[in-house]
């Protein structure tokens with residue numbers, strides 16, 4: 498497969514290689530689950546059965562690997578399925594370190610399944626290096642990182658954390674969903690695995706669910722992940738693989754727009770009298786700004802903030818938006834926001850006046866006007 502250097506070119510060309518006899522520029526969707534055997538009853542091409550491999554999934558995985566600068570990638574039916582594979586790829590009896598502030602679904606997965614998978618785990622404040630070091634055990638095999646984290650955008654120093662993990666013989670897996678490959682490539686900083694909910698910025702249109710694990714090396718751990726992907730079968734359909742590859746072709750340009758609009762929204766909110774605090778790594782006042790500035794090329798499209806008031810007042814403000822839709826997910830070209838605590842289940846530590854805003858690609862003046870009228 499051809500390798501490209503720059504992300505715009507990678508995004509457009511890395512998923513276009515195909516074997517169709519029509520020489521179509523865009524790959525066709527290979528809906529067949531079954532591929533014909535030879536007269537000797539053997540597999541004749543790279544394909545036998547779509548759960549094992551499918552041309553559209555292979556195109557997508559090649560594209561994802563190139564986007565993150567990894568050797569290989571495995572795609573899944575959701576971000577959570579990718580996370581499940583990452584954790585099940587760790588040997589039973591191992592210990593995992595995770596950030597205290599983490600996507601709620603990841604915490605939910607650990608709470609319900611870690612024990613069944615034979616895994617021990619500790620939550621730490623990952624912005625506090627000594628707390629991370631103190632959490633290590635003899636059997637620590639994975640340091641899981643999420644940066645910026647959900648929902649207050651804590652920034653983890655990737656290089657420092659990857660070096661720490663290496664020094665204790667553990668691997669690292671980075672949830673890069675919020676940052677996206679335009680802004681950060683964790684493998685450059687020494688990460689072993691990069692995880693994405695590709696349902697978010699990579700898909701970009703809130704119309705498809707999928708996830709991915711990209712591995713720096715095509716090694717024995719990745720082999721286990723591939724086995725989990727195929728043997729447990731949480732794979733994306735050919736149509737979803739195709740649609741995601743299609744969406745990724747415009748991803749770098751969309752993401753630049755998200756970075757730009759979110760930066761302006763964060764500045765606006767930061768001086769608003771009804772806003773108590775804004776969480777955006779691009780703001781100089783953000784505790785992770787210095788690390789973010791050196792590690793990220795852009796600061797992403799998510800801005801969280803605390804409204805001055807309690808749960809009821811915050812819900813009321815969120816309900817007043819006319820352009821910004823009330824919805825839980827993120828990364829679409831349309832702006833969405835939510836009262837985050839209401840979306841999470843029991844055990845959440847999210848403040849009752851926190852709003853998480855996924856800043857879309859509408860004109861910035863229209864977004865600011867909507868904020869103006871909703872926030873009062």
Ligand SMILES: *Cc1c(COP(=O)(O)O)cnc(C)c1O
Nearest residue numbers: 575576577600672674694696707
């Ligand atoms: C959405 C999300 C996930 C889970 O992905 P799904 O595609 O919804 O299964 C994991 N991590 C982060 C940071 C997310 O935003």
